[in-house]
Amino acid sequence: MASQRMADEGLPVIARFEVHRRNYLKSDGSIARPVPAFASDANLLLSLYRAMVLLRHFDRKAVALQHTGRLGTYAVSLGQEAVSVGIASAMREEDVLLPSYRDNGALLWRGVKLEEILLFWGGDERGNQFSGPVHDFPFCVPVGSQAPHAAGVAYAFKLRREPRVAVCMFGDGATSKGDVYEAMNFAGVHKLPVVFVATNNQWAISVPLRLQTGSETLAQKAIAAGFTGEQVDGNDVVAMSAAAEAAVAAARDGKGPRFIEAVTYRLGDHTTSDDASRYRSADEVQMHWKEDPIGRLRTFFVDKRMWSKADEEQLAADCHERIEAATERYLAMAPRQPETMFDHLYADLPEAYAAQRHELAGEGDA
Amino acid sequence: MASQRMADEGLPVIARFEVHRRNYLKSDGSIARPVPAFASDANLLLSLYRAMVLLRHFDRKAVALQHTGRLGTYAVSLGQEAVSVGIASAMREEDVLLPSYRDNGALLWRGVKLEEILLFWGGDERGNQFSGPVHDFPFCVPVGSQAPHAAGVAYAFKLRREPRVAVCMFGDGATSKGDVYEAMNFAGVHKLPVVFVATNNQWAISVPLRLQTGSETLAQKAIAAGFTGEQVDGNDVVAMSAAAEAAVAAARDGKGPRFIEAVTYRLGDHTTSDDASRYRSADEVQMHWKEDPIGRLRTFFVDKRMWSKADEEQLAADCHERIEAATERYLAMAPRQPETMFDHLYADLPEAYAAQRHELAGEGDA
Amino acid sequence: MPEVTLVEAINLALGRAMEDDESVVVLGEDVGVDGGVFRATAGLQKRFGSERVLDTPLAELLISGLCVGMAAQGLRPVGEIQFMGFLYPCFDQLVNHASRMRNRTQGRLTCSMVLRTPHGAGIRAPEHHSESTEAMLAHIPGLRVVMPSSPERAYRLLLAAIRDPDPVVFLEPTRMYRAAKAEVEDNGEALPLDHAFVLREGRDVTLVSWGAMLKETIAAADELSAEGIDAEVIDLATLKPYDEATVVSSVQKTGRCVIVHEAARTGGFGAEIAAIIAERSLSSLLAPVTRVTGYDTVVPMARLEQHYIPSVARIVTAARKACQFS
Amino acid sequence: MPEVTLVEAINLALGRAMEDDESVVVLGEDVGVDGGVFRATAGLQKRFGSERVLDTPLAELLISGLCVGMAAQGLRPVGEIQFMGFLYPCFDQLVNHASRMRNRTQGRLTCSMVLRTPHGAGIRAPEHHSESTEAMLAHIPGLRVVMPSSPERAYRLLLAAIRDPDPVVFLEPTRMYRAAKAEVEDNGEALPLDHAFVLREGRDVTLVSWGAMLKETIAAADELSAEGIDAEVIDLATLKPYDEATVVSSVQKTGRCVIVHEAARTGGFGAEIAAIIAERSLSSLLAPVTRVTGYDTVVPMARLEQHYIPSVARIVTAARKACQFS
Ligand SMILES: Cc1ncc(C[n+]2csc(CCOP(=O)(O)OP(=O)(O)O)c2C)c(N)n1
Numbered sequence A, B: 001m002a003s004q005r006m007a008d009e010g011l012p013v014i015a016r017f018e019v020h021r022r023n024y025l026k027s028d029g030s031i032a033r034p035v036p037a038f039a040s041d042a043n044l045l046l047s048l049y050r051a052m053v054l055l056r057h058f059d060r061k062a063v064a065l066q067h068t069g070r071l072g073t074y075a076v077s078l079g080q081e082a083v084s085v086g087i088a089s090a091m092r093e094e095d096v097l098l099p100s101y102r103d104n105g106a107l108l109w110r111g112v113k114l115e116e117i118l119l120f121w122g123g124d125e126r127g128n129q130f131s132g133p134v135h136d137f138p139f140c141v142p143v144g145s146q147a148p149h150a151a152g153v154a155y156a157f158k159l160r161r162e163p164r165v166a167v168c169m170f171g172d173g174a175t176s177k178g179d180v181y182e183a184m185n186f187a188g189v190h191k192l193p194v195v196f197v198a199t200n201n202q203w204a205i206s207v208p209l210r211l212q213t214g215s216e217t218l219a220q221k222a223i224a225a226g227f228t229g230e231q232v233d234g235n236d237v238v239a240m241s242a243a244a245e246a247a248v249a250a251a252r253d254g255k256g257p258r259f260i261e262a263v264t265y266r267l268g269d270h271t272t273s274d275d276a277s278r279y280r281s282a283d284e285v286q287m288h289w290k291e292d293p294i295g296r297l298r299t300f301f302v303d304k305r306m307w308s309k310a311d312e313e314q315l316a317a318d319c320h321e322r323i324e325a326a327t328e329r330y331l332a333m334a335p336r337q338p339e340t341m342f343d344h345l346y347a348d349l350p351e352a353y354a355a356q357r358h359e360l361a362g363e364g365d366a
Numbered sequence C, D: 001m002p003e004v005t006l007v008e009a010i011n012l013a014l015g016r017a018m019e020d021d022e023s024v025v026v027l028g029e030d031v032g033v034d035g036g037v038f039r040a041t042a043g044l045q046k047r048f049g050s051e052r053v054l055d056t057p058l059a060e061l062l063i064s065g066l067c068v069g070m071a072a073q074g075l076r077p078v079g080e081i082q083f084m085g086f087l088y089p090c091f092d093q094l095v096n097h098a099s100r101m102r103n104r105t106q107g108r109l110t111c112s113m114v115l116r117t118p119h120g121a122g123i124r125a126p127e128h129h130s131e132s133t134e135a136m137l138a139h140i141p142g143l144r145v146v147m148p149s150s151p152e153r154a155y156r157l158l159l160a161a162i163r164d165p166d167p168v169v170f171l172e173p174t175r176m177y178r179a180a181k182a183e184v185e186d187n188g189e190a191l192p193l194d195h196a197f198v199l200r201e202g203r204d205v206t207l208v209s210w211g212a213m214l215k216e217t218i219a220a221a222d223e224l225s226a227e228g229i230d231a232e233v234i235d236l237a238t239l240k241p242y243d244e245a246t247v248v249s250s251v252q253k254t255g256r257c258v259i260v261h262e263a264a265r266t267g268g269f270g271a272e273i274a275a276i277i278a279e280r281s282l283s284s285l286l287a288p289v290t291r292v293t294g295y296d297t298v299v300p301m302a303r304l305e306q307h308y309i310p311s312v313a314r315i316v317t318a319a320r321k322a323c324q325f326s
C-alpha cells in the first residue's frame, strides 16, 4: 500500500485520492467477492472463455507461421488473454477501439477475421482494411501514439451528442509516453467518453516496471488528469469485463473518462524477435503460470460442473479448424501489385506521382 | 477539497494519496501558522523583499523600453514575484536552474545582470552568455521542453555523486505537455535530485486553468510520477522559500524529486504582445491585487516596525538607479557583427559553411 | 469590396468553411475567446460556439493527434500551432499517422485535417519564433504542404486545404500577416492545391519562391527590370505535391533559374527545385541554377534576423550573375 | 583479427568510447540487460554498470531531452532510438535544443551527444520500422548527421561522433547490421566527420549514395563495368555537413551523376546533391543528374518493401541512360 507522503509540519490536506483494486475470480478458480450480475450468465462466461482459448491457439499458430517464414514479427498475448477479451466484451459495435499491436483478442471479439490479422502481421496493409467495425483503428505500433486519436474520436462523439465510447489500449511501457498523458489530460478537461486501458504485463520488452515508473500503481496516473483510475486483476476475465462495463457505461453516461490498469503478466517472449530468457528467469515466468486466466476460469467451470473434458476437446478442435481454414485463406492470398502502394496515398493520386506509379507498374519508365 | 472517487462496490483500497498546502503569511500580512526558522532572520526576509521590489521596478522599465521600440516582446512577473525569488533563494550557486521565460526573478537572484536580461529580450544571444552560475540554463521559450534537460542534469549529479540539485520552473500551461510528464516520470524512477516548480498563475495566455486540466490541483500531477507534490501559496514568499528549502534539501539528501505548485495570479498581460482585457475582466484582476506578494510582506514589516516609508523610498531610489544604469549599458551595446551568427554554430565551423560566413562578412561572395 | 490583410483573409476562409460545413472544427491554443495570438480566429468562437472553436491545453502533439482522431470520425479539424517553432512535437503524428492513415488502412480511415502555423522570421519575435523548416514537411509522403503569399491565395488555398480529403500543413507567412493587403471576394471559391502561380512573366530568368520571400523576390524583379533583365516570378504556393511542370517549362523558356527561400540552404526545398531542373531541363540551362537562401545557421534573434533573411540585393545579384554567365 | 558484423563494430566502438572516457553514458530502451533489440549494446551494462548503461522508460522525447541535459553537464550521452520510426518525438529536442544550445548561449553550454538509430527498410519488420528520413535531419543547422556503410566506417565514425563536441544523429543501416562483415581493428582510431569516401574510382559516371544503398550501388557498378561503363562510387557517409568537394570534383571528372537513396524522392537528400552539382558543375555535365530513390509513397510493409527499395537494375538503367545521353 502506498504511503501518504509529506504529512510533515502539520500542513492542511487539500485533496485526497484512493486507488481501488477489482478482482472476483481468484487464481485457484474460487470467488473472492460477490460477482457482478452479468457473471451469472453462463453463456456469456463461456463465450469469454472460448474467445480466450481461440486467441491462445491462434497465437500458437501465428508463431509457427513466423518460425517457418510465412509471417512477420508477431506478438503473442500468452497469459494476457483476459485483458483484451474482457475489454472488448463490454463494448458496443458503434464504439471505437484503438488497440496496440498486442490486442488481437479485442479485434477478434469485434469481428475482425483471423486471416485479416494474419495478413497484417504477414506484412500486407490490407489486413487493416478489416471486417471489424468500420471506425475501429488499426493496431498501433508507435507505442502510445494512438492515445491522442482516442481523445479526438471521443471529442467527435461528444460534439455530435452520440452515445458512443472510445476505448484505447496500450501497455505499461506506454504509460511513460507524453502523448498518453496529454491525451488523458485533455479527456479530463472535457469529460470525454473515452476509456484508457493499460495492460500492465510487468515488462516493456526487457524493461521491468520498476524502471518504467516510480509510481506504486499505474492506476494512479489518472489522478494527474483529474479522473478515476482503477486497478484490476487482469488475469480475471470477470473482473476485466466488469471493470470495462463500469467504465464504458460511465463514459457513455457523460461521466467522463476512466483509466483501467489491468495487472497481468506476459508469459511469452515480447515478440517472435525477442528472447525473454536474456532478461528474466524461467522461475519468474513459471510462478506467473499459476495466475493463468484461462486455467482459472476452466477450474471455475469445472468446479461448477459447467464444463467437461469433452467440451474442452471439442473447443480445441473447433479452434483448430477455424484457424487452419483461416491460415489457408491467408496463404492463398496473392500479394498486391507493387504499384498499388500508391493507390491509397491520397484520395486522388497527384499528377506528380502518377509517373512513379507507372514506372512501378513496369508499364513505363519515369 | 477533491472527493475520493470510485468508492463503489466496496472494492479494497490499495493506495492513498494526499496533497498538502503550505502558507504562512496571509494576504493581510498576518501569520497563518508558525513560520519556519529561517523566517526569523530579518535580513533574509528583507533581501527577499528587495529582490521582489527590484523585479517589479525592472519589469516596469522593460515594458517601457518595449513600448518605445528598444526591447522585444517581454513577459512581466507582476503579482508573481514571490515565486521565482522564493525558489531561487533556496538554491546554492552550484545547483542548476532551468527557467522559463517568466523567471527573471530567479535569474537576478542568482547573479545574472539586469543588462544581460535586457540583452536577451532585446534580441541578442549574448544575453544568454550571462554572469549567473555557468551551468544555469537560458530562459526556455518552447514551453516545458526544458523539463527533460532538468532530469538529465540531475542524472549527471547523481551519477557523479555530486550534492547538487536541478530546479526546473514552468507555468500551469506547461503541466499539459508530455515532455514535462516524461521528465517527472523518469525523475521518479531514479529518485533524482530535481525539483519541479509549476507557477500556477491561473492563465496560459488566454486559456484558463479549467481548460488546461481537469485535475483539482497541479500538485497531484506528481502522484502519476510516484513522488510528492505540494501546493504552496505562491504569493507568500516565506512559504515559497520554505517549500523550496524543503524540496531542495530532500533532493540533495537523495530523497528524490519533489513537485511544487505555486498558486499565484498573473496581474499583467501575458507579454507585451498580449491584451489580457480580451479574455478576462478588470474585476477579476482587481480582486487578485489583494493577494499581492509585495504588499503583504511590506505590511508584515510595517506591522513589526521593521520598515518605514523612508526605507521604501530609499529602496525605490536604489532600484531606479540600478535599473537606469543597466539600461544605459544595455542600450550602449552595439549589435554583434552579422557573420558572428556562425561563430557558435559548431565548436569548429565546418568548411562547408565557412564560405557563407565569409559572404555575410561582406568580405566575399559565396 | 474592402481590402483585407492576409490574416483577415485566413479568418474569412475559416469562417466561410465553418459556415458551409458543420464538420469543420477549429482547435488550438488561444483560438477561442482570444481569437488567436495573430487574431486569425477572431470572432469564430462567438459565431460557432466553444465546442467547434476550442482552446486546447498547451500541447502541440495533442493538437495534431486530436486532429487525426477527429478526422477518422469524419470531422474536418483545423488545428492552429502558434508558431512554427512549436510544430516539431507534431512531427510524430504527421509522419506516422496523419500522412499514412489512409494508406495504412487502404482507404478505410482517412485524415482530412489542416494544421495551420505562421512561418518565418522578421517580426522581431523571441527565440524559436522564426522557423522556416517547410522542407522537412515536404518530404513526407501523403501530406500536402501549402504556403500562400497574398490575401487572395491565403483565402482560396486555405479553403481548398480544409476541403481536401487528405492532411495539409498550411504555412502562413508571418511577415505578411498584416503587411499584405488586397481585395478578396468572400465567395467560397477555392484554388487548386498543386498549381504554381506565375506572378509575373519574363524571358530572361526564372525566379522561384514561396511565402513571404515573394515580397523580396518581386522587388528584385522590379530592380532587374530597371536594368533591362526581364524576370519571370513563380510563386510555388504548394510544396507537396508541387507543380514541376510550371517550373520546368519556365526554365526551358528562360534558361536561367534562381530559387529564393528563407530556410537554411542545405537540404532546403530549393534543392528539390534545383534537382528537378538538373534532371529535366539540363539542356535548356544557360547558367548554373542558384539558390538565394537563409544561411546554414540557426536563425538569429531580432537584432540580426534581417541579416539572415535573403535581401533584395542578394536576389538581384544572383539573377544578374545568372544572366551574365557564359 | 576476426571479422565483425556492422552491429558488432558499433558495439566495439561503444565499448571503446566508454573505456576511454568515463563521461560517456549509453541510454535507451532495452540497452541494458537485453543489450539492445539489435544487440548493439550487448555486454556494456555488465562492463560499465547500470548507471552508465541505463534502460530508460519508453519515451523517445525523454531520451533525447535527457541527452541534452546530460551534455550540458559535460557527460557524453549516446542515446539509442530503437527504430528510426520512433525518432520523430525527438525532433523538437533536436531542432529546438540540441542543435542550438551552443549557439543560443554563445558557447556557454554545449551539447556533445549522439543519437543512434537503425535506418531503412528491408528486414521484413512491422509498420513504422522502415524509415529513411535522413533529409529531415540534414536540414537542421548545428546538427551532424552521419551514416556508415561498412563495419570499419561504423566503428570509426561512431567513435568520431561520440568524441565530437556537437550533437550527432548516427544512422545505422539496418539491412547491413548482420549482412556486412569485415575485419576491424579496435584501435580507437576515428575517421573525420565531414569526408566522403570514394569506394571505387571510375571515369564515366559518378554514383553517389549512403548507408545500406551502397550495397546495391556497388553491385550496379559491377554490372556496369561488365558493360564497359566505369563508374565511380562515392559513399557520402556524412550528410550534415557533407563533403561537397569530393562530389563536385568527381562529377567534374565524369560529367555524369546518378544519386541513389532509399528515401522518398521529393525533398530527399539526393536533391541537395543534385542542386550542388547544378550550381557548381553545370558546365562539366554531359547528362542530366538523375536520382534513383524510394518512391514518393509510404514505405510498404514487408510484402512489398523490396519493390520500394531501389534495385540494382534501376541504378544500372539510370547510369546507362546517363552514359548514353546526348
Ligand atoms: C514509440 C515506440 N518506441 C519504441 C517501440 C519499440 N517497442 C515495441 S513494443 C515495446 C515495448 C512496449 O511495452 P509495453 O507498452 O509495456 O507493451 P507490451 O509490449 O508489454 O504489451 C517497444 C519498446 C515502439 N514500438 N514505439
Ligand SMILES: Cc1ncc(C[n+]2csc(CCOP(=O)(O)OP(=O)(O)O)c2C)c(N)n1
Pocket: B102, B141, B142, B143, B144, B170, B171, B172, B173, B174, B175, B199, B201, B203, B204, B205, B266, B270, C029, C058, C060, C082, C086
Ligand atoms: C511549446 C509551446 N507552445 C506554445 C508557445 C506559445 N506560448 C508562449 S507562453 C504560452 C502560455 C504559457 O502558459 P504557462 O505555461 O501557464 O506560463 P505563463 O505564461 O502563464 O507563465 C504559450 C502558449 C510556446 N512558447 N511553446
Ligand SMILES: [Mg+2]
Pocket: A171, A172, A173, A199, A200, A201, A202, A203, A204, A205
Ligand atoms: Mg508491457
Ligand SMILES: [Mg+2]
Pocket: B171, B172, B173, B199, B200, B201, B202, B203, B204, B205
Ligand atoms: Mg500560466
